[in-house]
Amino acid sequence: NAGVTQTPKFQVLKTGQSMTLQCAQDMNHNSMYWYRQDPGMGLRLIYYSASEGTTDKGEVPNGYNVSRLNKREFSLRLESAAPSQTSVYFCASSDGSGRSYGYTFGSGTRLTVV
């Protein structure tokens, strides 16, 4: 099925370890996003990429880096994980050229930093 695919689905890291969360979409969307969701909270935007080759900071970018590898793929990297980064991470995409279709989200990566 067409959509947004995130890997891995679950991950446990030790403080100070690094890892990259992968995201790929097959809807030919221009824009991609990374959000985090903490318990009982809404989603907060970490970084986004309006189009291939561009990235911009969102509301909570500290401690993260991103790479828009190509039009399909947008990765999120934690260079030195901290317990405060324990969260569920969602990747999303949108066509970026209009308003009709909203965002399509992946199923999330549940990350625990111990």
Next chain:
Amino acid sequence: LAKTTQPISMDSYEGQEVNITCSHNNIATNDYITWYQQFPSQGPRFIIQGYKTKVTNEVASLFIPADRKSSTLSLPRVSLSDTAVYYCLVGDTYGGSQGNLIFGKGTKLSVKP
């Protein structure tokens, strides 16, 4: 950026119509109103989007008054499977404004048998 205010939680029973109202007093001229649904352990799912008056699709209806300072998501005849968190978002996703959609805490709808 326009902020939204919606109830933290709502309870309903199967078969009832549920209306969730969202306030967005500072909505801008170019902003659209979008609603998302999120089930536990899943990403949000787009439900409906509108600019003014009424929009209806197979899932819900969205009512937007002329002043656009609020909107109401209407779910007809809810079932247990409609138990989820519903988010109201206001923003302009056109052109260079991507990424400016802000998710609040949403409304947690609990549907009981």
